[in-house]
Amino acid sequence: MDFTNFSLLYPNAETKARHDCGKDTPDIDLFTLEELGLSEFFSVSGEGLPRFLTTDPEVINYRLSVFSDMLACPELSAMQERLVPVLNDILELRQLEAENGKDDYLSTLTEIELYISSVEILHSSLSGLKSKLKSPAFLSLAKLVAGLAESDYYRELNEKLKELTKRVREIRSVTIGVNLDAQLRPESAGVLSINPDPFQSGDILEKILRMGKKSEYTCIANLVPFGKKQNENQKAALSNAFYSAINEVYKSSLHSWKKVVQTYVLDKTAFLLDLMPEFEFLAGGTAFLRALREKGYPLASPEIHPMNEHAFAAFDLYNPCVALKSEEKLVPNDLSFDETARIYVLTGPNRGGKSVITCALGLSQVLFQLGMYLPAEKIALSPVDAIYTHFPTGSDDTIDKGRLGEECARLGEIFDCVTPNSLVLLDESLSSTGSFEASYLAAEVLRGLAQVGCRALFSTHLHELAAQIEELNRASLAAGGAPIDTLVAGMESEGKRSFKILRAKPDGKSYARDIAEGYGLTYEKILDRIGDLTQKEN
Secondary structure (H helix, E strand, O other), X not given: OXXXXXXXXXXXXXXXXXXXXXXXXXXXXXXHHHHHOHHHOOOOOOOOHHHXXXXXXXXXXXXXXXXXXXXXXXXXXXXXXXXXXXXHHHHHHHHHHHHHOOOOXXXXXXXXXXXXXXXXXXXXXXXXXXXXXXXXXXXXXXXXXXXXXXXXXXXXXXXXXXXXXHHHHOOOEEEEEEEEOOOOOEEEEEEEEEEOOOOEOOOHHHHHHOOOOOOOOEOOOOOOOOOOOOOHHHHHHXXXXXXXXXXXXXXXXXXXXXXXXXXXXXXXXOHXXXXXXXXXXXXXXXXXXXXXXXXXXXXXXXXXXXXXXXXXXXXXXXXXXXXXXXXXXXXXXXXXXXXXXOEEEEEOOOOOOHHHHHHHHHHHHHHHHOOOOEOOOEEEEOOOOEXXXXXXXXXXXXXXXXXXXXXXXXHHHHHHHOOOOEEEEEEOOOOOOOHHHHHHHHHHHHHHHHHHOOEEEEEOOOHHHHXXXXXXXXXXXXXXXXXXXXXXEEEXXXXXXXXXXXXXXXXXXXXXXXXXXXXXXXXXXXXXXXXXXXXXXO
């Protein structure tokens, strides 16, 4: 059985090696995840979620089956909650031993105990779930752990460990010998014996209570009271001296079989430490998905297409992060990229769902490339090699460049890296300048993206830009670029938002009247306010 290359996130050593060297890793960083809102609900320690992203369909399928088991079997989450603290204790012991720079045989004993405890947690949990598990990952883990825990050699080592542990754990006192010089000053000291019973006080009252029973561990004169009138350094020095002496006594017992234990226990269970980041990722991802399911939202298993097909077709797509924060049920939307629309310009009223659907698109792509179930009723998509976002920001760069300069600089950086296999999300970009300049700059950006041929969604208040789409599309297609189409955030009667995103041509309305109504700034409402103020003054 191969313990060294086992992974819950990668189906084999080859796929993991490709990921580790960056061949199947998309360019999606923490900043992008923060802009999309995912970091607030799902994050892991260390290098964060980006290290788990992949472009490999085989890896995505492998992980989907793992998450399927995690969602179907809450016992797996409970197993990980018990296991991770034990593995953390092992890491701490190793760190302490590395800092001390020498073998600590008693710590080794504790480490072996912890390893065996971790194997027992896994074995007892997984053996009871055999009939429920479906994923190759957990089935393989159950087989590996069973092969280890049920082997004769492991069982024999476990018994020997229990015997040795019992001897160490039953230490209750140490007999110390001290040599004195001619002036009765301590010259040298050492451990004479390690005893299974604590020594008894020599007080008269204690002797009476023992009813004359003698003990070979009776104190006849106390040393300086241990722990009293000592500073922390003195206490630590005395404790270390005793610990070191005990460690030395058991050195021969442990040293003789440490290499054997390392071969059959430590080396074969050390792979569990490598799985700790994977356990953390799976626990966080499962909690995220389970929270959505508990709120009644659907989770879709994606239909995976090759990267070069540039596929994305979602039905009843929703933003999972907004769904977890909102008390009201979100309105889902359909969104598809196809031969007639590689790039979308999305317009509509403020607070009509433009930013929500823009982030929903990015989040579904990220979750897909983490190997998770997706926030939709049904969805088919291709991996992307990168996601580039450009959302409103309060960056410090605006101090030197001005806000428009900062926006243009960030957009320029996207064009330095973007490929036809990338996804670009622009939300209210170029909103820092007048509509004339912004529309001109945005049109140039759209023409550039069309020439690249990537998928992109540009959510904007620039209705003048939406009016230019037919002209831009003609120029783009003539130059061999990708097609551009429009989306509109819908409105119901009396200015009520429907939160439905429709593939349609914009109606040319700026919705300024609607915005003014919302803030009570129409001429009629202003007159009402003035009238109210006049009445109060009178």
